[in-house]
Amino acid sequence: xxxxxxxxxxxxxxxxxxxxxxxxxxxxxxxxxxxxxxxxxxxxxxxxxxxxxxxxxxxxxxxxxxxxxxxxxxxxxxxxxxxxxxxxxxxxxxxxxxxxxxxxxxxxxxxxxxxxxxxxxxxxxxxxxxxxxxxxxxxxxxxxxxxxxxxxxxxxxxxxxxxxxxxxxxxxxxxxxxxxxxxxxxxxxxxxxxxxxxxxxxxxxxxxxxxxxxxxxxxxxxxxxxxxxxxxxxxxxxxxxxxxxxxxxxxxxxxxxxxxxxxxxxxxxxxxxxxxxxxxxxxxxxxxxxxxxxxxxxxxxxxxxxxxxxxxxxxxxxxxxxxxxxxxxxxxxxxxxxxxxxxxxxxxxxxxxxxxxxxxxxxxxxxxxxxxxxxxxxxxxxxxxxxxxxxxxxxxxxxxxxxxxxxxxxxxxxxxxxxxx
Amino acid sequence: xxxxxxxxxxxxxxxxxxxxxxxxxxxxxxxxxxxxxxxxxxxxxxxxxxxxxxxxxxxxxxxxxxxxxxxxxxxxxxxxxxxxxxxxxxxxxxxxxxxxxxxxxxxxxxxxxxxxxxxxxxxxxxxxxxxxxxxxxxxxxxxxxxxxxxxxxxxxxxxxxxxxxxxxxxxxxxxxxxxxxxxxxxxxxxxxxxxxxxxxxxxxxxxxxxxxxxxxxxxxxxxxxxxxxxxxxxxxxxxxxxxxxxxx
Numbered sequence: 001x002x003x004x005x006x007x008x009x010x011x012x013x014x015x016x017x018x019x020x021x022x023x024x025x026x027x028x029x030x031x032x033x034x035x036x037x038x039x040x041x042x043x044x045x046x047x048x049x050x051x052x053x054x055x056x057x058x059x060x061x062x063x064x065x066x067x068x069x070x071x072x073x074x075x076x077x078x079x080x081x082x083x084x085x086x087x088x089x090x091x092x093x094x095x096x097x098x099x100x101x102x103x104x105x106x107x108x109x110x111x112x113x114x115x116x117x118x119x120x121x122x123x124x125x126x127x128x129x130x131x132x133x134x135x136x137x138x139x140x141x142x143x144x145x146x147x148x149x150x151x152x153x154x155x156x157x158x159x160x161x162x163x164x165x166x167x168x169x170x171x172x173x174x175x176x177x178x179x180x181x182x183x184x185x186x187x188x189x190x191x192x193x194x195x196x197x198x199x200x201x202x203x204x205x206x207x208x209x210x211x212x213x214x215x216x217x218x219x220x221x222x223x224x225x226x227x228x229x230x231x232x233x234x235x236x237x238x239x240x241x242x243x244x245x246x247x248x249x250x251x252x253x254x255x256x257x258x259x260x261x262x263x264x265x266x267x268x269x270x271x272x273x274x275x276x277x278x279x280x281x282x283x284x285x286x287x288x289x290x291x292x293x294x295x296x297x298x299x300x301x302x303x304x305x306x307x308x309x310x311x312x313x314x315x316x317x318x319x320x321x322x323x324x325x326x327x328x329x330x331x332x333x334x335x336x337x338x339x340x341x342x343x344x345x346x347x348x349x350x351x352x353x354x355x356x357x358x359x360x361x362x363x364x365x366x367x368x369x370x371x372x373x374x375x376x377x378x379x380x381x382x383x384x385x386x387x388x389x390x391x392x393x394x395x396x397x398x399x400x401x402x403x404x405x406x407x408x409x410x411x412x413x414x415x416x417x418x419x420x421x
Numbered sequence: 422x423x424x425x426x427x428x429x430x431x432x433x434x435x436x437x438x439x440x441x442x443x444x445x446x447x448x449x450x451x452x453x454x455x456x457x458x459x460x461x462x463x464x465x466x467x468x469x470x471x472x473x474x475x476x477x478x479x480x481x482x483x484x485x486x487x488x489x490x491x492x493x494x495x496x497x498x499x500x501x502x503x504x505x506x507x508x509x510x511x512x513x514x515x516x517x518x519x520x521x522x523x524x525x526x527x528x529x530x531x532x533x534x535x536x537x538x539x540x541x542x543x544x545x546x547x548x549x550x551x552x553x554x555x556x557x558x559x560x561x562x563x564x565x566x567x568x569x570x571x572x573x574x575x576x577x578x579x580x581x582x583x584x585x586x587x588x589x590x591x592x593x594x595x596x597x598x599x600x601x602x603x604x605x606x607x608x609x610x611x612x613x614x615x616x617x618x619x620x621x622x623x624x625x626x627x628x629x630x631x632x633x634x635x636x637x638x639x640x641x642x643x644x645x646x647x648x649x650x651x652x653x654x655x656x657x658x659x660x661x662x663x664x665x666x667x668x669x
Contacts, residue, residue, distance in 0.1 A: 368509050372508070373523075376497055377527035
């Protein structure tokens with residue numbers, strides 16, 4: 001298993017054949033996923049859902065299986081804006097109890113122990129989910145009992161840098177909130193060198209429960225981050241997420257939110273700050289299945305250099321989902337002539353009494369604002385950074401929790417530091 | 422302090438300023454008046470360094486330095502301040518942070534030590550009090566949701582904090598709002614002294630009831646066509662600009 005791997009889908013299928021007997025959980029589910037992945041392989045830009053994001057750099061690279069890492073990962077952890085309090089830390093996709101601080105008020109475990117696949121993920125439809133289902137070894141299993149407010153929990157992924165040995169890992173996380181439960185989940189991922197992080201997360205939000213999910217993707221600039229999340233929200237529940245994408249060479253954050261019970265809600269807000277040749281794709285699919293549900297999305301992109309941002313937002317409103325209230329806004333600030341944004345809103349509405357709107361703006365920094373700042377003595381570079389920060393501030397204001405907000409502010413500050421350097 | 426010699430400028434290829442000569446000595450307040458389209462706003466923007474205005478000839482010396490060769494931020498650091506006719510809104514930028522960044526940038530450029538948040542707030546609060554502004558003005562985003570009068574007050578607050586040597590006040594069209602004019606006048610009069618020089622640009626004589634200038638210049642067709650004492654403003658009010666435009 002340490003031999004040089006062939007590139008592309010074949011290498012992952014080969015690894016599955018080698019590991020098949022030893023992987024935990026329902027073998028039938030894994031076999032079906034492998035069959036789907038074998039049939040379809042990696043998506044290409046000819047697939048409508050992947051029109052703007054090419055996975056060619058991923059399919060052409062060779063990835064290794066993570067070793068049982070000897071690194072303790074503490075230095076990598078220190079590079080992320082981790083807060084005090086409970087945290088579950090995964091190193092190269094495997095749970096690291098030494099780096100973790102277990103919460104006291106809720107039940108946590110790992111996929112390695114439970115090996116239970118959920119019912120939300122769709123390996124038959126989503127190729128990267130098939131890849132994950134086929135090869136996953138570990139992940140977080142988080143359960144908040146009925147009526148419990150669990151406060152803050154952090155879910156951290158770090159990847160070690162072993163030069164010449166890029167690893168691929170496919171964690172499988174599951175979050176369940178009981179009736180009326182609450183959780184603030186701060187998820188962050190980072191690492192060094194080249195690797196593929198391909199997590200799949202399932203979030204079950206029961207009646208009246210509130211999951212606030214703030215995610216910071218700050219992977220190494222030579223890494224690949226391809227994440228898929230499925231959330232299902234029951235009556236009166238809320239899945240409220242903010243996704244800040246700063247890192248990776250190629251990143252895709254795909255979120256499927258299903259508003260299954262009446263008066264449930266979801267916020268899929270986010271911001272992407274990309275420079276150099278980074279590619280960041282934020283793709284959302286919101287399904288309004290029940291009446292009187294609300295979905296809100298505001299996504300802001302700051303793109304410099306030759307960076308490319310993608311936003312694809314689909315809102316599906318089922319026939320039964322009367323009184324749906326859907327809103328979607330994508331805004332991009334292009335800081336260089338070579339930066340690019342692709343924005344694709346999509347509405348599929350089968351009910352007749354709905355309110356759905358979407359919009360997109362693309363622009364450069366405002367010349368009047370820039371002159372105003374400079375006329376007060378602020379040098380041009382600093383004036384530009386103030387205006388970009390102001391644009392982002394409006395997006396980050398969606399995060400209500402001050403401590404969590406401060407954590408993301410730190411990541412944004414560090415991003416600026418790297419740009420200036 | 423300010424010496425403008427034969428200054429010509431154009432916007433989008435159209436000549437707006439056609440050879441302005443003007444000298445403003447230190448400690449004086451001069452007014453520039455003129456009909457609409459005479460080049461008043463263009464003059465203020467050229468002096469403060471706005472990019473879309475092209476200087477086609479002439480020189481401007483500010484304390485003996487070539488002002489036109491300097492970036493807008495360098496002009497501010499040298500002691501120039503433009504009070505905007507229509508101040509720009511900056512959503513997401515806190516007023517106090519903005520002013521501290523500006524003051525520290527200017528101090529840095531002058532080789533002075535930067536101020537920390539506590540030191541700055543002391544200065545800012547004193548200025549807020551002096552201008553009779555509400556306390557929450559510093560906490561709000563720059564000019565966002567401000568009334569016209571509040572925006573003017575905010576300009577005067579910045580002027581009080583940055584303490585420029587030369588202020589250019591562009592009040593070209595705002596003569597209709599008497600409250601705004603009074604705010605600007607109070608701001609200027611509070612700074613007036615041997616080290617404060619101002620160029621007040623206005624269409625209406627009314628502003629000059631509140632800021633009594635040392636000299637008044639009439640601008641027409643991009644040239645100074647007449648200069649005189651404060652009484653010239655009253656003459657203009659009585660006779661209008663018609664005769665002056667012909668003189669150019």
